Amino acid sequence: MANKTLLITALLCSCTFARAETDARQLVELPEMMQTHMMSNMRDHLQAINEIITYLADGNLDKAAVIAEQRLGMSSLDEHGASHMAGFMPEGMRNAGTEMHKAASRFALKAEEGELLPAYAMLKEITAACVACHAHYRIR
Ligand code: HEC
Numbered sequence: 001m002a003n004k005t006l007l008i009t010a011l012l013c014s015c016t017f018a019r020a021e022t023d024a025r026q027l028v029e030l031p032e033m034m035q036t037h038m039m040s041n042m043r044d045h046l047q048a049i050n051e052i053i054t055y056l057a058d059g060n061l062d063k064a065a066v067i068a069e070q071r072l073g074m075s076s077l078d079e080h081g082a083s084h085m086a087g088f089m090p091e092g093m094r095n096a097g098t099e100m101h102k103a104a105s106r107f108a109l110k111a112e113e114g115e116l117l118p119a120y121a122m123l124k125e126i127t128a129a130c131v132a133c134h135a136h137y138r139i140r
Pocket of ligand 1: 096130133137
């Protein structure tokens with residue numbers, strides 16, 4: 001019995017180590033308050049993407065455009081305290097953030113044109129920016 005427990009513990013430990021070794025993301029240290037703020041922004045980003053997809057599925061491109069511009073696009077920068085946070089980020093991370101905001105504003109303009117497929121093609125440029133930043137950086 002004790003042996004089994006030991007074996008399981010050993011397996012769990014090696015898994016944890018293996019994961020840590022393959023995590024090559026750069027750690028970006030932010031003051032605690034800023035971490036909390038950023039993670040809350042992130043959860044809103046995901047929610048916004050979900051709302052955009054839902055509006056697209058309903059054929060409501062105007063609403064999708066408004067959500068994209070206001071919650072993710074260039075218009076969202078002030079509300080997110082972006083200029084303040086940018087100072088703490090390495091250049092690559094800042095660029096990924098800028099790319100996401102620009103992609104969201106481009107999507108909004110495209111969606112306003114009212115054609116579903118071209119709008120959809122622009123949507124993936126937003127999510128590509130989410131993925132690019134997540135692949136390279138972590139804050140904890
Ligand atoms: C400029 C970089 C960057 C961009 C762009 C970005 N994120 Fe993040 N996001 C992060 C980092 C860094 C974390 C924290 C990861 C960690 O420390 O493990 C994070 C965490 C998250 C989390 C977890 C929140 C939590 O409370 O656990 C979600 C959800 C998320 N991001 C969604 C998104 C979505 C959706 C987009 C695109 C619309 C996006 N992010 C764009 C950098 C970014």
